[in-house]
Amino acid sequence: MKPLTKDEVASMESTHANRSLLISALRNLPEGFTWDYGNPCRCAMGLGVVLGLTKTEHAGDLAEAIGAERDEVHAICYYTMGTRQTPRDVTAGQIAERFERLP
DSSP, X not given: OOOOOHHXXXXXXXXXXXXXXXXXXXXXXXXXXXXXXXXXGGSHHHHHHHTTSOSSSOHHHHHHHHTOOHHHHHHHHHOOTXXXXXXXXXXXXXXXXXXXXXX
C-alpha cells in the first residue's frame, strides 16, 4: 500500500471536519433554519448549503463534502430507512445519528 499524499491527507481531514460540522448543526439547528425532512432545502442537504459545505441540495454533493458514499447519503436524506415514520416525523437528531454511523 502506497503512503497517502499531503493532498489526500488534507482532503480526508477536511471531509471529517465537514461531517462533524454537519452532525453538530443537525443536533443544534442554526437560528432561522426550519427543519423539514420532506423538503431538500430544509433537511440535511439544505443545511449543507447553509453551512457552506455544498452549493446545491443534492445528495452527491453532500456525500463528496463529508467523505461518504452518495448512495449512503441518498438513503439517509430521501428515505426513513426502513422505519414506519412519515417525513414530518423524522427529526434532525435522528438524521445526525445516521450520519454518525457512516463509515
